[in-house]
Amino acid sequence: MNNWIPYELHTHTNHSDGKHTFYELALSAKKIGLGGFAMTDHNTISTFKYINDVSNSLDISIVRGLEWTTFWGHILLVGIKEYVEWTDITLENFNKKLLDARGKSELLGVAHPFRLGGAIATGCYCEYEIDDWDIIDYIEVWSGMLPSEKYMNKRAFALWTDLLNKGHRISAVSGRDWHKSTEYDKYIAATYLNIDGYNTPDNAIKAIKAGEIVVGFGYVIFAKLNYEDKEYNIGSIISKSNEISAEIKLNINKSGIKDVGKINRENLIIKIYSNLGELISYKTNKDLCSIIIEDIRDITWVRSELYEVSEVERLISFTNPIYFN
Structure with a gap:
């Protein structure tokens, strides 16, 4: 039996630059109605040792991930089992490193490709030239809350549409890039996955691979x-x-x-x-x-x-x- 279950695919804790502890993030996710989330701290997997206990105690699905946070763009590696090195990535070797990551990560996603970079937020803007878009599973076309109002997201949505028109079968998701929670949070988008069977990380990954995805707030x-x-x-x-x-x-x-x-x-x-x-x-x-x-x-x-x-x-x-x- 299939069920559409809301997920958040881009999160951070105080193991990188987020404000939540890992447990606080999972509890907040549960309270707002999410069925699962991907744990994607910047360049670290130090929360992984807590995932099983927190997932079981709160009855929420948690997918293991990592945000490659480089000087020229951010890539989401979702469905990894171990740390994937990022420190030697350059503009010149990026596509080779991406192919290497493809063998270690179930999913590859481009995070907020048009967010401001430079001195404002080094590396957030994607400067990489991706040689083969067919190895990318999804683009984070919506980032943040009230996402469709943001110019950077309109550009990302247009990029996705252009890639579809060129024949690429690539998915689009929302990523809140969740660092903190307040009582005033509003217009929170979620990525709904058509889960076949039990709501598990493996089945969430399977739904994303199949493009069985709806986004909305x-x-x-x-x-x-x-x-x-x-x-x-x-x-x-x-x-x-x-x-x-x-x-x-x-x-x-x-x-x-x-x-x-x-x-x-x-x-x-x-x-x-x-x-x-x-x-x-x-x-x-x-x-x-x-x-x-x-x-x-x-x-x-x-x-x-x-x-x-x-x-x-x-x-x-x-x-x-x-x-x-």
Whole structure:
């Protein structure tokens, strides 16, 4: 049985530059409604010795990870079993080091690629030229709280879309880059993973690898696609036949993450995007709806997006793609 479970994929403790202890981070994650998180301190795995005990005591899934924090960019290594060296990475040898890490980490993700770097935050901006995007599992297209409002995240989202249009099947996630918690935290996005079976780190990694991912805050949009009398999940790859139309079935749910942000349900608009651009814009007050795509012949990928429209139009949730061959 599959369940969509909210995860946070970018966290820090006082073992690097975070304010939480490891237990405080896990407890905060549990309190706000997360089902799991990736432990990704900067260049250290010193929390790993506590993971089993804390995970069992709080009944929360904790994935072992590390944020390679270099002078020219940050890379998330998720699903590692041991420390992966970073001190000898340079602009010149980065792609070789990335290939080496591929053999030691289940997942590779590019963290906040367009965050300000330089004297403000050395290394946060990704200066690396990635030779082969197909070895990257995901891009952190949303970073921080109220993520879709940030210019750096709009650039990251556009990069992801461009890579999809070039034929790369790469996923997008949210990463809060969580260093501390306050009672005023709001518009906390989560990365929802379609967990098959028990909520374990291995099954979370499996969902990310499969692209079975939805991102959102406030309200979250989920989708399935019907084609040729078969139903496909997010992340699926569909072989086209003579049938040229497809049906997308959508489900809008209130986010289970507890924060003080407010989203008006009456102001939500669904948009369907593909490699051809915006296909459909649709306002509905229903939680369940279906939309017909009349002609899929030139479509290579499709995703669903959810917007709140008031004084401005704000993206609050999106699915990862369903692909067509």
